[in-house]
Amino acid sequence: MFKKSLLFLIVLTLISCHATKSPIVTTKKGAAGNNSYSSKNKKTTKGRREIIESSSRTVVTNDNVSNYVLQYKDIAMSNMKNYGIPASIILAQGILESGAGRGDLAVSANNHFGIKCHSDWTGDSVKHDDDSSQECFRKYNKVAESYRDHALFLKGKGRYASLFELDKDDYEAWAKGLRKAGYATDPKYPDKLISYIERYNLAQYDAQVLGNKRVSKENRNTSIADRRSINEEYYEVQKGDTLYSISKKYNLLVDDLKEKNKLSDNTLFVGQKLKVN
Template sequence: MFKKILFLFIALMLVSCHAGKSPIVTTKKAAVKNTSYSKKTKTKKARNEVIESTSRTVVTNDIVGNYVLQYKDVAMGNMKIYGIPASIILAQGILESGAGRGDLAVSANNHFGIKCHSDWKGSSVRHDDDSSQECFRKYDKVAESYKDHALFLTGKGRYASLFALDKDDYKAWAKGLRKAGYATDPRYPDKLISYIERYNLAQYDAIVLGIRYKPIENQSSSRIVNITAGSEGFYEVQKGDTLYSISKKYNVLVEDLKRKNNLSDNTLSIGQMLKVN
């Protein structure tokens, strides 16, 4: 009898222990693991940046970096001819055009938000800005927008004081543009300076001036983009290149090359950066 009672007691103990091993513990561990993975995945997502100009445009660092790569030579050329720092030209281009993705840039090749004014005789488009359906200048090619920006600054008396500033003093230029009335946004200088420092745009001023450039350390959460001719998606035109030879090299149609680069003809210049994909 004692043995039977002892056997029943042991059997009850075994059943009780087995029942205590709940599968919920395993499920909770899996849930914790999945939650941790979800957080890690979320932090890997690239941050978008919203550029507020004549339109609201969402861009990434790569888009801005590619924009700089595409137009840095034009900016340096204009600095040599007109005396406007290349860093300022590029920073304004980024901000005013949404790095080439804004409405005016796409529809009118207008990268600097320049309005018609009474002396404008060229084509135009209507776009909402400070007021509804304002008149903005329209260009056949982006290069024309860059040239007109230089002529606009050099030809207006209110900007004359800028040209007395040092060409490597981008902060003074940024503040001077706002003071002269280029933009109504009180944070306009800070935005320009932010782009110049985050993307090391002052390196192009240094190239033109023939002085040594010291890269700015990485600030906040934005990475510094070092613009080089070998950046993916672009090709630097070499001596003897034609649109046809480049199209064959990258397996793209000539017309597509012209469209991607806003070219109205087949003329190329050595050192010109072409978007090829």
């Protein structure tokens, strides 16, 4: 009996040694982040994490988004000069549509704006699940080509013509106009763009293109009391203030405001005195 039991255990061991490995299972879009991190990456990645959902579901950190902005801000400003699209809108769309450059289409096709093939596209393409299964998306050799094609796409489609009648420093109107013209079906699309513009101070790049002395719509509507305060040398931070809101009030770039006050990041506290002149 003992010999039979021993033989049985040996057979089981041999079978398990020659068993095939379990197949790798991939999840569909939306079931899990396409760029999920290993435990090692979680330790080394800095900043608060968030999920960007566009043509793919992408996990990013504040640092990922900030680095994306630094990498492509010059292209965005150049496109603003050449095509009249606010740099803030270009960058915000790039962040959202590409998952800050980490989404599936950005990685596989250098497509940073989620632009589909359409009937007039003659370039390379890739298949990707979006509103429907395996839809056709444009593929580019370089990211800069995607940025240029985005500008040409907006300029060349009649449904976006009304956007170019808007003020170049009115990013809120542009964000809402894109949704209204049919760029995206998500009803929260404008809010998402505006959120990225304000959280990462993207309007400063519009100001750089338009010139530091250009007065924003908000400043044109300030009261006499507000205009007097603009002549003050210091500003005391109030609850709800951000560097961006203060920079608009005093017609400054965020970077200039940070340099004046030797700030290393965007953190503010109530009662803090900031030099504004």
